Amino acid sequence: MKRIAVLTSGGDSPGMNAAIRAVVRVGVRKGLEVFGVERGFCGLIEGRIKKMSFNDVAGIMEKGGTILRSSRCEEFRTTEGRKKAAVKLREHNIDGLVVIGGEGSLTGALILYEEHTIPVVGIPGTIDNDIGMTDMCVGVDTCLNTVVDAIQKLKDTASSHERAFIVETMGRESGYIALVSGLTTGAEAVIVPEVPVNYDTLSSRLLEERKRGKINCIIVVAEGAASAYEVARSLENRIGYDTRITILGHVQRGGSPTAFDRLLASRMGAQAVHALLNGDHCTMMALELGKIVHVPLKKVIENKKTLDMSLYNLAYQLS
Amino acid sequence: MKRIAVLTSGGDSPGMNAAIRAVVRVGVRKGLEVFGVERGFCGLIEGRIKKMSFNDVAGIMEKGGTILRSSRCEEFRTTEGRKKAAVKLREHNIDGLVVIGGEGSLTGALILYEEHTIPVVGIPGTIDNDIGMTDMCVGVDTCLNTVVDAIQKLKDTASSHERAFIVETMGRESGYIALVSGLTTGAEAVIVPEVPVNYDTLSSRLLEERKRGKINCIIVVAEGAASAYEVARSLENRIGYDTRITILGHVQRGGSPTAFDRLLASRMGAQAVHALLNGDHCTMMALELGKIVHVPLKKVIENKKTLDMSLYNLAYQLS
Amino acid sequence: MKRIAVLTSGGDSPGMNAAIRAVVRVGVRKGLEVFGVERGFCGLIEGRIKKMSFNDVAGIMEKGGTILRSSRCEEFRTTEGRKKAAVKLREHNIDGLVVIGGEGSLTGALILYEEHTIPVVGIPGTIDNDIGMTDMCVGVDTCLNTVVDAIQKLKDTASSHERAFIVETMGRESGYIALVSGLTTGAEAVIVPEVPVNYDTLSSRLLEERKRGKINCIIVVAEGAASAYEVARSLENRIGYDTRITILGHVQRGGSPTAFDRLLASRMGAQAVHALLNGDHCTMMALELGKIVHVPLKKVIENKKTLDMSLYNLAYQLS
Amino acid sequence: MKRIAVLTSGGDSPGMNAAIRAVVRVGVRKGLEVFGVERGFCGLIEGRIKKMSFNDVAGIMEKGGTILRSSRCEEFRTTEGRKKAAVKLREHNIDGLVVIGGEGSLTGALILYEEHTIPVVGIPGTIDNDIGMTDMCVGVDTCLNTVVDAIQKLKDTASSHERAFIVETMGRESGYIALVSGLTTGAEAVIVPEVPVNYDTLSSRLLEERKRGKINCIIVVAEGAASAYEVARSLENRIGYDTRITILGHVQRGGSPTAFDRLLASRMGAQAVHALLNGDHCTMMALELGKIVHVPLKKVIENKKTLDMSLYNLAYQLS
Secondary structure, three states: OOEEEEEEOOOOOOOHHHHHHHHHHHHHHOOOEEEEEOOHHHHHHHOOEEEEOHHHHOOOOOOOOOOOOOOOOOHHHOHHHHHHHHHHHHHOOOOEEEEEEOHHHHHHHHHHHHHHOOOEEEEEEOOOOOOOOOOOOEOHHHHHHHHHHHHHHHHHHHOOOOOEEEEEEOOOOOOHHHHHHHHOOOOOEEEOOOOOOOHHHHHHHHHHHHHOOOOOOEEEEEOOOOOHHHHHHHHHHHHOOOEEEEEOHHHHHOOOOOHHHHHHHHHHHHHHHHHHHHOOOOEEEEEEOOEEEEEEHHHHHHOOOOOOHHHHHHHHHHO | OOEEEEEEEOOOOOOHHHHHHHHHHHHHHOOOEEEEEOOHHHHHHHOOEEEEOHHHHOOOOOOOOOOOOOOOOOHHHOHHHHHHHHHHHHHOOOOEEEEEEOHHHHHHHHHHHHHHOOOEEEEEEOOOOOOOOOOOOEOHHHHHHHHHHHHHHHHHHHOOOOOEEEEEEOOOOOOHHHHHHHHOOOOOEEEOOOOOOOHHHHHHHHHHHHHOOOOOOEEEEEOOOOOHHHHHHHHHHHHOOOEEEEEOHHHHHOOOOOHHHHHHHHHHHHHHHHHHHHOOOOEEEEEEOOEEEEEEHHHHHHOOOOOOHHHHHHHHHHO | OOEEEEEEOOOOOOOHHHHHHHHHHHHHHOOOEEEEEOOHHHHHHHOOEEEEOHHHHOOOOOOOOOOOOOOOOOHHHOHHHHHHHHHHHHHOOOOEEEEEEOHHHHHHHHHHHHHHOOOEEEEEEOOOOOOOOOOOOEOHHHHHHHHHHHHHHHHHHHOOOOOEEEEEEOOOOOOHHHHHHHHOOOOOEEEOOOOOOOHHHHHHHHHHHHHOOOOOOEEEEEOOOOOHHHHHHHHHHHHOOOEEEEEOHHHHHOOOOOHHHHHHHHHHHHHHHHHHHHOOOOEEEEEEOOEEEEEEHHHHHHOOOOOOHHHHHHHHHHO | OOEEEEEEOOOOOOOHHHHHHHHHHHHHHOOOEEEEEOOHHHHHHHOOEEEEOHHHHOOOOOOOOOOOOOOOOOHHHOHHHHHHHHHHHHHOOOOEEEEEEOHHHHHHHHHHHHHHOOOEEEEEEOOOOOOOOOOOOEOHHHHHHHHHHHHHHHHHHHOOOOOEEEEEEOOOOOOHHHHHHHHOOOOOEEEOOOOOOOHHHHHHHHHHHHHOOOOOOEEEEEOOOOOHHHHHHHHHHHHOOOEEEEEOHHHHHOOOOOHHHHHHHHHHHHHHHHHHHHOOOOEEEEEEOOEEEEEEHHHHHHOOOOOOHHHHHHHHHHO
């Protein structure tokens, strides 16, 4: 293996740059030529491939987003698209590809390997924490801290007024961000796609708590369960007091990565190079017991992570 | 003057606690008894008045919100309501009242003085920065930093994708927060109530900038000008690429106050006690040339602050 | 088991309050009476024990430090001292004790169990991350982010001048904080107690890097390896340019806990109650594969965590 | 005026980049060619001058430090050195120079103007806030927030133990940072160069407060008054309990600038271009009553700002 490439795909997550930096620097130290592919699989199909040096990745670890930019690529979902991508990699004599992204991107990497035997390794980068076989994904920790900071600010002002505050977080299919940010800020309720919400029960509980003297009322909802507006509408006439909404949106994807995400991404980036060199192809770098291990991509895709219901119960026990 | 009271009224703003702390501590040091009124003018009417000691305000300066809680009080807008409030103050033998709040609250204080000759002094506390005769109001600085931090996080991720991001800030009548946060993050556009928006012109400019290679597209809009959704709808079909929205909501009111707001509030709180003692009644504490001065409340109410259009122009020059 | 107590001991770490909150709230939900012991084992010997309610722990999760206060207790190191502690627990009819602290505190808990068969469970709370059998300890993550933020600020200014900056972190026996904060900020060198430093080699490397155009020079040193002053003195005459020092001190112990520490502490606190109820006495709550497991305290004490040298090597590979 | 240059000199301060950005962008919009001088007056003497475009300053506003780098230049203190600088400016046909820096740098600019009639304008950039005729200097606000955040973290842990914490801040000749950060965190004492410290009096007060139940003990000292070690040594044997020290060092100069500093720097940068174009030469941009005004540099240098003793008294009244 002489020449490897790295790309970021799908929704970006904080820490992707730290992973890119580690791939490039460890690659260079190991005597490889390392290439960056711009704009994910779309850029691969278009051949937007450029050589990267040790210095090209200086000062990027602390930045959110991805210097390689990202995209969701429809064309890569087709046999034809993937063929073009494989051709481009061969044109550049690239022997191995590191794909940093979420489930869709890792599935893409798996198919690219299966169809074209391109050696690929994946790094789980997503704020949703819905990828199996790894304790954590790159970006989750930063995202959680962003949401926790925002809710914490809400709490100050919430206790000055008699209102309910609805915070909508990211999470189309996974309630992880909503659940953990709710648990760690002592939110009064958490609404996630994995658990059906009953507004009558919820309202009764909120009214009862208010009667017992509780001032704060913060409800965290994952976008996949309901929009903040829906929750507000459903609650207002039931509880009889005002609601206010916060939609953090893409703010959750940004920010300088936390120490955790920088470390995780750096270790996974370094291990990705080792995996390519050691022939551990078609694997994903995973965090397990505090170590980085190589797990077959196929196994990752087959084992989507589901919400830990014990956390859900704990959130209610503690609030 | 032997006994004074302090209350917070209207929308809360970060730094109000620092002002309360200064009123209480300087009051106590000056040999006064100091009382806290809970829930603003509503609490005053209801007689929710309690004595406060030096230690009661320990450790509150760093907290957002207001430990005295706040309210918007309809009853106080009536002659009857204000009469009740005056009676309660006299029942408690309170000789002077410090009112911390925005324009509506300061107007209330002015009328209370005019109708009942209760010595009042005001402290401008609002995130809107729309109060005249003072360089800054307590809470504006913290609010701006919260919005700037959020937009900064957006920029990381914005430059990874090809989208327009719309951020809705507070500001029903004033575009100050939207304007200054947009200017200090280099947002591509700022939409404020004070300046009519032309979506055709705006879209043309955005498309042109994109053509010239600009990747980021962040638009900050004050809620009083349009909702984030309206802006998104108006732009999407004109510019032809996706938009994403962020609505910070009450997050903007919260957070541990900045050094600036702590200092401003502490100085204004201390001066409010001096003003009461010196007979500078019916004044507002104002920041002028780095000093705290006492300005007649009447003059404050008559001179609402308007948006500094030179800042608006500067935002466009720099972006 | 009807009555349990909780204490924090040794150096405090961010997240201890979240653990206390979880012990109290889960305990109460399980029908137990929960007591807080003030000032660690010293307070236990003195009988500073008070009942805690669900509401007593409201709003504490977000605070650094420990509301129960802490101490290093010499008397508890004696047989006599521990006997007094056991007597106090029996006087209060306390059936189980949760000890939150570092290695010394957990050893104390172990001996208390062995000598007096008091059911104890431990929660690893320390910023040093030197406790065995658990992936992470409560407080480490927050501490790392504090140090990373500080070094990141240094980098801005460091690249404006031609100087070397020496940052001294906590870590008497463990270089974990220095190593990980150095790795995740791209520091030029990391000096830890576990690896002898050679100032000649280090200086040569720094001079060479400068010759190759590197502007930044940040060196992170754990207090157990050398003081910032020692490093500065040793380097200055060798490298020939100025140094500046930063000693963060106890700032590293404080701060509002991160989402990670809040979650870890909440889960460990809840599990500690379960462990007491299930008879898993003399265990420590540990993080393993993303789950909280109960590990025998004896095993914990026998397996002190050592520095992961692969991280040390990675830091140098990446910088 | 066709060609102008900008440089940063002396100790850097957060917000300098925002000022550079504004000078470049407003300059370009006004049809000027704008040049950046690297490494302050040293770089000017060496002719390190390069043209800067609108895009060259994209994305720099949020960064601490200065992209133009800085230096303290001994040679520029000589007639000969300044002559070389003037020659270089003339060689590049540069008609006007914007100098961003502290008192020394502005004095340098003044002399350059007096000796060589080079049109200069100054922007006050220093964390010391010791420059006259302006309410605030670029960088002070960010620095204060950094120090306040650090002390706030200390407070959490300080109240868990029985110790005194000494925090050393920057400020060789000015106690502003120490004073304001102490005031806004409720520190127990502030030691500044402007007021002689009496350790006997201070110790007595601290002991008395402890006797009355005060747990926290935080002392903020400006480096120009004493080192943290000196204070610790002087107090320890007098108060009889342990001390711990924190030295923030250059961390105080770094960090992403606050909204305030970004706004102030942007406005001053824009006005600096206007001042050059309008012939307001040899002036400094100053903040006065919320507006940017042009003040003669001579007057600035003659009116060094002194510590506001009313703030010093307020700090003690409130703590």
